[in-house]
Amino acid sequence: MRVLLSTIGSRGEAQPITALAVRLRALGNDVEVVAPPDFEELVTGNGVTFTPVGPNLRAATAVGTTPDDLRRLVEESVREQFRVVTKAAGRADVLVAGGALQHATRSVAESIGAHYVYASFCANTLPSPHHAPPALLGRVPVNGTVEENLAQWDQHRHYFTSARDTLNAERAKLGLGPIDDVRDHIFGDAPWLAADPVLGPWPGPGDLVQTGAWLIDDERPLSTDLRAFLDDGEPPVYFGLGSMRGAPDTADEAVAAARELGKRVVLQRGWADLRLADDAPDCIAIGEVNQQALFRRVAVIVHHGGAGTTTTAAAAGRPQIVLPHMYDQYYWGSQVERLDIGRAAKAVTTETLAEALHLADQAEELSDQVRTDGAQNAAERLMAL
Known part of the structure; x- marks a missing residue:
């Protein structure tokens, strides 16, 4: 075919x-x-x-x-x-x-x-x-x-x-x-809905094909520098906005909030080319990364609320803070709050970060429910057309 x-x-x-x-x-x-x-x-x-x-x-x-x-x-x-x-x-x-x-x-x-x-890739776009x-x-x-x-x-x-x-x-x-x-x-x-049925269920009316999210099995290793940073202390806070053009001070606010709580930070530069304000050893800036491998090693995942990042974070069993910018991201922010595995916010504050850190047990418990066979399910359905 x-x-x-x-x-x-x-x-x-x-x-x-x-x-x-x-x-x-x-x-x-x-x-x-x-x-x-x-x-x-x-x-x-x-x-x-x-x-x-x-x-x-x-x-x-x-x-x-x-x-x-x-x-x-x-x-x-x-x-x-x-x-x-x-x-x-x-x-x-x-x-x-x-x-x-x-x-x-x-x-x-x-x-x-x-x-x-x-x-x-999201229920509220249908x-x-x-x-x-x-x-x-x-x-x-x-x-x-x-x-x-x-x-x-x-x-x-x-x-x-x-x-x-x-x-x-x-x-x-x-x-x-x-x-x-x-x-x-x-x-x-x-239409088909390629989203996880626990994170983003179809509310009706009627039934549609909900395959589960389409996830790549990412086997890329983390860089040597990143592995060394992760090994050198407690799990850090991850901050990344993907393809969003977030304001540079958003990252600065996240770093400040993390430091106030004694947390280190992994900052993904993304399309906004975010940068660290200083070269202190408690933070590291990275480029493209295997999120599946990285997210399992962090304490909280702060991101823009894209469908893939939200699903990968949930599958990793880590709490999230969603900073929505557009399209379906507000929906995903509401879903992590509904499931009590994270918070949606306009910016990262010490209070919001502290709240998210206390949701670690709920996030870990939900991770077992996230489907990882969505792409396989969809492929088999397509072949049966």
Whole structure:
């Protein structure tokens, strides 16, 4: 079977797509991943064929944009997706769209008669009267009554309409008719939820395929310097914001809070290129890292609230502090609080860090419930289509 997996998101979407690709390839399938060029090493390093789409995401997100710029970027993205996905699809049997704004994948699948699956990595990115939509363009919806949530989802639909004319123009080139509701077209009739059912359960209505989170088995060793730092004292506090452009003083606040409690810090630089304010031996700054190995050796994990980081932290059995910035991150902050395995906050304070440290037992107890077979489950389901 030939499978094309496509995403235009950050590492939080590219990594689970890669995890699924690895499992599909191990089962004897021909697999290709289409993703932003930032993730070529991630994909090819796991033995999977890679095709880039769009600009370098890290560079693009570092530049501010006006509403007009955003509309132009969306239109360019839709055209680029159609160009790349159409060429890569070939005679694929299944096309999987991973994450948001996958405008081309379903249309290309339709044009070649392939199966189509839309996969979400968080429950609140799929419409339900039981939760509010994700945060978009600075607006952070708040859970309300069923009627209030449905009204917010109606508003959410409008975020997709700006690309409708471009989408339909590209569909016409493939000999396909126009569509009116862009969002529901992308989501499809039977979306999958690639999230852990304990951390992020589907609230209904109805049943959908919830496979569990798609996790890569990361075998990379920790660096010599990092191992030496970890071995030289008690478990430290981890601080990292992934692909978010967090304010530099956020890291400074976290370091100050940790020091006040006598804790050391591992600071991951991330896309914001965070830096330590001094070279004291109680802190270390690192680059890309095997989070699965590192998280088991820290006391608290402070992060932005991405789906993958939240799941990896929970599986490691360590309490979390979520500092949400956008999209699904507010949801994951609320989930770690619901499960009492962490806290959501705007910044790290001594009080918040102390609270999180006292949740170690709850976090450890929940870790055994986190599924690690989500990618395998999804791969087998795809092969049964």
